[in-house]
Amino acid sequence: MPTSDRRPRSLSARLVVGSALLALVVAAAFGVLVFAVTTLDDATKRERHTKAVTAETLRLERLVLDLDTGLRGFVLTGKGDLLAPWTSARAALPKSLRDFQQLASTTAGERRRATTLVTSIDQYVNDYAVPVVEIARENPAAARQTFVSDEGAQQLAAVRDRFADFLSTESAVAAARTSTAQRRSDEAIAAAVAGLIASALLIIGFGLYLARSIARPARDVAEGAARLAGGDLTTRLRPQGVGEIEELTHAFNRMAERLEASRRELEEQNQKLRESERAKSELVSIVAHDIRNYLQPITWRLHALAHRARAAHRDDDVADVRATQDILAQLASLVSNLLDTARLESGLDDLQLDALDLAMLASEAATAAASPQHAIDVQAAQPVMVAGERVRLRQCIDNVLANALAHSPDNAPVHVYVSRENAADRVWAKLEIIDEGPGIPESILPHVFEKFFSAGTEGRGLGLGLYIAKRIASAHHGDLVADRYAGKGARFTLRVPALP
Numbered sequence: 496m497p498t499s500d501r502r503p504r505s506l507s508a509r510l511v512v513g514s515a516l517l518a519l520v521v522a523a524a525f526g527v528l529v530f531a532v533t534t535l536d537d538a539t540k541r542e543r544h545t546k547a548v549t550a551e552t553l554r555l556e557r558l559v560l561d562l563d564t565g566l567r568g569f570v571l572t573g574k575g576d577l578l579a580p581w582t583s584a585r586a587a588l589p590k591s592l593r594d595f596q597q598l599a600s601t602t603a604g605e606r607r608r609a610t611t612l613v614t615s616i617d618q619y620v621n622d623y624a625v626p627v628v629e630i631a632r633e634n635p636a637a638a639r640q641t642f643v644s645d646e647g648a649q650q651l652a653a654v655r656d657r658f659a660d661f662l663s664t665e666s667a668v669a670a671a672r673t674s675t676a677q678r679r680s681d682e683a684i685a686a687a688v689a690g691l692i693a694s695a696l697l698i699i700g701f702g703l704y705l706a707r708s709i710a711r712p713a714r715d716v717a718e719g720a721a722r723l724a725g726g727d728l729t730t731r732l733r734p735q736g737v738g739e740i741e742e743l744t745h746a747f748n749r750m751a752e753r754l755e756a757s758r759r760e761l762e763e764q765n766q767k768l769r770e771s772e773r774a775k776s777e778l779v780s781i782v783a784h785d786i787r788n789y790l791q792p793i794t795w796r797l798h799a800l801a802h803r804a805r806a807a808h809r810d811d812d813v814a815d816v817r818a819t820q821d822i823l824a825q826l827a828s829l830v831s832n833l834l835d836t837a838r839l840e841s842g843l844d845d846l847q848l849d850a851l852d853l854a855m856l857a858s859e860a861a862t863a864a865a866s867p868q869h870a871i872d873v874q875a876a877q878p879v880m881v882a883g884e885r886v887r888l889r890q891c892i893d894n895v896l897a898n899a900l901a902h903s904p905d906n907a908p909v910h911v912y913v914s915r916e917n918a919a920d921r922v923w924a925k926l927e928i929i930d931e932g933p934g935i936p937e938s939i940l941p942h943v944f945e946k947f948f949s950a951g952t953e954g955r956g957l958g959l960g961l962y963i964a965k966r967i968a969s970a971h972h973g974d975l976v977a978d979r980y981a982g983k984g985a986r987f988t989l990r991v992p993a994l995p
Contacts, residue, residue, distance in 0.1 A: 513701050520697055524690030534679045544601065545669035549662060551595050552612075556658045558584045558591055559616060563651050566624050573635045581628065585620070592616065608664060612657045619650045712740045716747055728755035846884045846970055850994060853879045853888070853924045854913040860892040861911055868905045871896070875913035880994040881924045883971050888991075891967040891975070894960035895928050895987045902932035902985065915993055923973075924993040929986045934979045943977050964989075 565581025568574070592613055599609035623646060712735050722730045730751055732744045804812035854875035861871035881888075899909045912927040935943060942948050944965040961975075968975040973991030980986035 513697075517694065517697050517701060520690060520694045524694055527684075527686045527690060541672050542669060544598075545665055545672075548595075548599050548605075548665055551591070551598050552658065552662055552665075555588075555591050555595050555616070556655070558588050559619070559651075559654060559658075562588070562620065562624055563647070566627060566647070570627065570631045570635070573631070578628070581624075588616075588620070605665070605668075608661050612654075612661050615654050615657050619654050623647055623650050709740055712744065716743055719747060719751075723751055723754070728758055846887060848882045848884060851881055851883050851885055851888065853881050853883075853926055853991070856885070856889055857892055857911050857913050857926055860889060860896055864893065864896045864900060866900075869900050869903055870908045871911060872908050873911040873913070879913050879915055879924045881971075881991050882994055883991060887967045888971070891964040891989065892926065892928075894964040895975070895989070898960055899928050899930040899932075899985070899987070903930045904932065907931040916990070922993045922995075923990040926989040927986060928989075929980050929984055931984045934983060935977060935985045937979075940977065940979075944975070 561580040561584035565578050565584065568577035569581065596606075596609055596613060600606045627647065715732060715735070719730050719732050728751060731748050734741055734744045734748075801813055801816040804810075804816060854873075855878070857875065858873050861873045865871045896909065896911075903909055908931070910927075910929045912925075912929075914925050916923040916925045939948075944961050946959065946962045948962070961977075965975045968989055968991065971991045973989065975987060975989050977985060977987050
């Protein structure tokens, strides 16, 4: 016993330790990969920022050059239309300077270089370009003097040098950042690859251990289970493996022994049950047949009594005989249902199939079942042909209609819809019978087609009508289902295969 207790714990501990170690190695490898991806993403964002700064710097440089171009053209020619580049560039310059300073502010060094460049541009524009334009408007000759153009060339050259210095510095910083990020990423990827290789080796080793100590015995258990599932309850396993695996083989053998014993008991009980059901069906059939034989002469006698009572004008006797005939008719219906149930369950009632119009059968059944208290509305757009036995299909429809009428309030119609329904595998003939009664409670909905089930209504039979209707639908390779219709009333839906 101590050894048996210790081995399961040892096997469990090995599995837990191996799984934890594997999880740690894999987690570390993925952590390093995440670091590498994060590093590359950061480098990508920095590179994108550098490109944006460079683009904004070049845009700003073009504006400065447009300022100088417009200034020189206006000073040399005195024509106002040549000042257009100056005017548009000067209007766009303040916003471009703000955007440039806002963009070039990620580091202190970048912010300082950007401030120096903006200051030199402001000095060129405000200290040289604007005054020269004003002078050229008032005294064009003074603005064309050599020292004026030399001064402008010097200041513009200084601005362009600062542009070149800013761009070269940005390029150098971006290259250094990219190099560092690439180096870190390469190191992280190398570490991750090493971790994944270690994980693979650990997985292989762990798999070999599992195959030797668990998988092989478990495969034997699976094969034994397959033989057991196939019906060979004499299957037994040789105890092998360690810890829980050995306990599994013992448990399997105990289960197989119990299943074998249970099957023997179940076969004996099923045999007794079949014999009991057969005897009960035979008894019901014999009793129902004998009762129907007695009912026939009683019916004839009542018919004769009714005839004599009407001839003698004894109205009270006529009424009593009519009431007795109604009771006998109900009793005959119950006997007929018992006989039908016995035939359907014993398989003795072979169907004689013919091509039938389900819509016409529904109309005939509705005409026969309608009364002044209950109208039956039948709607069928076209003939719906099925292969079925007229008597049995009509009986199925009659039983469902009788149930609908029994649960409908007075003066409430019953609706019958006949149609074809296209499904994925075949075309169905569908007949829906919908009443306006209280509906079927959810608690009894699964039981409405059970034999001898009654919803609690007194004097309405043995609860065989819907059971027989469903058996008839099944015999026609169809189905009969019930549900609540739009929260009010009950809906019974009959489906049988439709003919082309």
